[in-house]
Amino acid sequence: MNPQSALSHQPSIAPSDPKHPEKLSELLDRLARDAGDRISMGEIATALDDRSFGAFLLVFAIPNLIPLPPGATMVLGLPMVFVAWQMVIGYHKVWLPRALANYTVDRGTFQRMVTRVSPWLRNAETWVRPRNWPLDGPIRERLFGIFALLLGITCVLPIPFGNWLPAFAVAVLGVAHTERDGNCLLLGVVSGIVSITVATLVVAFTGAVLIRLF
Numbered sequence: 001m002n003p004q005s006a007l008s009h010q011p012s013i014a015p016s017d018p019k020h021p022e023k024l025s026e027l028l029d030r031l032a033r034d035a036g037d038r039i040s041m042g043e044i045a046t047a048l049d050d051r052s053f054g055a056f057l058l059v060f061a062i063p064n065l066i067p068l069p070p071g072a073t074m075v076l077g078l079p080m081v082f083v084a085w086q087m088v089i090g091y092h093k094v095w096l097p098r099a100l101a102n103y104t105v106d107r108g109t110f111q112r113m114v115t116r117v118s119p120w121l122r123n124a125e126t127w128v129r130p131r132n133w134p135l136d137g138p139i140r141e142r143l144f145g146i147f148a149l150l151l152g153i154t155c156v157l158p159i160p161f162g163n164w165l166p167a168f169a170v171a172v173l174g175v176a177h178t179e180r181d182g183n184c185l186l187l188g189v190v191s192g193i194v195s196i197t198v199a200t201l202v203v204a205f206t207g208a209v210l211i212r213l214f
Contacts, residue, residue: 023121023122023125023129023179024055024121024125024178024179025118025121025122025125027047027048028114028117028118028121029114029118030047031043031044031047031110031114032107032110032111032114035107035110036107037106037107038104038105038106038107039104039105039107039110040101040102040103040104041096041100041101041102041103041104042096042101042102045093045094045096045101046093048093048094048178049092049093050092050093051177051178051180052093052094053083053086053087053093053094053145053174053177054173054174054175054176054177054178054179055174055178056079056083056094056174057080057083057084057148057170057171057173057174057177058170058171058174058175058178059174060076060079060080060083060170061080061167061168061170061171061174062167062171063076064076064077064080064155064163064164064167064170065164065167065168065171076155077152077153077155077156077163077167078152078156080148080151080152080155080167080170081149081152081153081156083148083152084145084146084148084149084151084152085145085149086145087141087142087144087145087148087149088142088145088146088149090138090142124175125179128175128176128179128181128184129179129181130179130180130181131180131181131182131183132181132182132183133180133181133182133185134182134185135177135185144173144177147173147189147192148170148173150192150196151166151167151169151170151173151192151195151196152166152170154166154195154196154199155167155170157199157203159199159202159203162198162199162202165191165194165195165198166192166195166196166199168191168195169188169189169191169192169194169195170188170192172184172187172188172191173185173188173189173192175188176188
């Protein structure tokens, strides 16, 4: 079955012009204004189009920034791996399993959610905006996906307190990809390199200790 078929039955809400992308706050306002009685996750993914990767990376990274019981990140990190892998294999927008794509909320609830999040987004958009965007082709998009995938895998590793920094990097990369902000992308890449380096050192140190003990 075509992996995009889960979205094919959703009512159409057109994506914005990719050459002149809307701000995320404006896009959400448009969705809330133009949606029918209910809006599905599939419709949101369709409206975000190729920007859906960044938006879903951000959404899935946020829970990993919260202190959680040991082992929780092994589950919460998997959605980031799922989204990043789709970029690596060349999807043009996020594919959602049918059950998730068809999940809906009523228009009033969605409008209240947008009303709450929009002020925060508008404040963020005063410094995050389309500029210096280097990912202008499929190869670079896939390299971005590979890097996000490595960070997602790092989040899944059972390293005590080791998920926060890679999750932060994924969140920054998600914002950068959604808003097409090259400066924000640079911050995410630097944070990601630091987090992968730290995780590698921790794993190497732990391995060396175990070898000496056994």
